[in-house]
Amino acid sequence: MSAETTTPRLEIKNLVRHFDGRRVVDDVSLQIRAGQVTCLLGPSGCGKSTTLRMIAGVEMQDTGEIWVDGKLVCDTVFRVPPERREIGLMFQDFALFPHLSVADNVAFGLHGGSKAEKRARVEELLTRVHLINHIDDYPHQLSGGEQQRVALARALAPRPKIMLMDEPFSGLDNRLRDGIRDETLALLKEEDTAVLLVTHEPEEAMRMADEIALMRSGRIVQQGAPYNVYTRPVDRAAVAFFSDIN
Ligand code: ADP
Ligand code: MG
Numbered sequence: 493m494s495a496e497t498t499t500p501r502l503e504i505k506n507l508v509r510h511f512d513g514r515r516v517v518d519d520v521s522l523q524i525r526a527g528q529v530t531c532l533l534g535p536s537g538c539g540k541s542t543t544l545r546m547i548a549g550v551e552m553q554d555t556g557e558i559w560v561d562g563k564l565v566c567d568t569v570f571r572v573p574p575e576r577r578e579i580g581l582m583f584q585d586f587a588l589f590p591h592l593s594v595a596d597n598v599a600f601g602l603h604g605g606s607k608a609e610k611r612a613r614v615e616e617l618l619t620r621v622h623l624i625n626h627i628d629d630y631p632h633q634l635s636g637g638e639q640q641r642v643a644l645a646r647a648l649a650p651r652p653k654i655m656l657m658d659e660p661f662s663g664l665d666n667r668l669r670d671g672i673r674d675e676t677l678a679l680l681k682e683e684d685t686a687v688l689l690v691t692h693e694p695e696e697a698m699r700m701a702d703e704i705a706l707m708r709s710g711r712i713v714q715q716g717a718p719y720n721v722y723t724r725p726v727d728r729a730a731v732a733f734f735s736d737i738n
Pocket of ligand 1: 511512534541543
């Protein structure tokens, strides 16, 4: 089967959300397939995090539907709770548990399976993020970049169907950021999850996305492969937005 005929891992249909009478998410629809990274890219305040929070299930949409693997998880009357959506989360300030070791942080979301199986999964992921030597350390003994990699391993450990990442690299030092972006992308591809990465940085979207959904004032104004979105901007505002890249 070609990619186009398989069921999307994540599909959102016509999501709308108001705050204080203002439409902050305005008819947003997206499809993401397994192994694909889609970047929701747009300026601060355009509604990216609200969209992501509705998919995660921690915010309710006013109207619209969310589907995971061809199954409805949320519309206006039916709602699967966040912990049963098989979604991994990574936020800038989504801290590790300070009182748990690196191993226990990564194992935190693993339910079911034997102790040995859990340990094997933890070791596998820590090896892949090059932190196996820190398995018994505590978060305060790690650098910011290392903590971020543990957070990634923790999010991926239960093999989520979807990874939602909200500006996950914005707290990191500039010098570290590109390396961690590349490493994160490689691991996400190996895990074959569907990724929705929220960012306000065009450069990050160009580097990481298979597809960019450009968002402005609550709406997706353009969508496509990074090269196409960058070389054929939809309007002057899109040109200005991308002109920050150097
Ligand atoms: P982004 O992530 O793109 O910066 P957000 O989704 O966080 O944007 O916010 C979109 C708009 O919705 C902003 O104007 C923000 O102030 C508003 N907003 C977000 N959350 C709330 C809330 N809980 N109550 C009221 N307004 C909110
Ligand atoms: Mg945000």
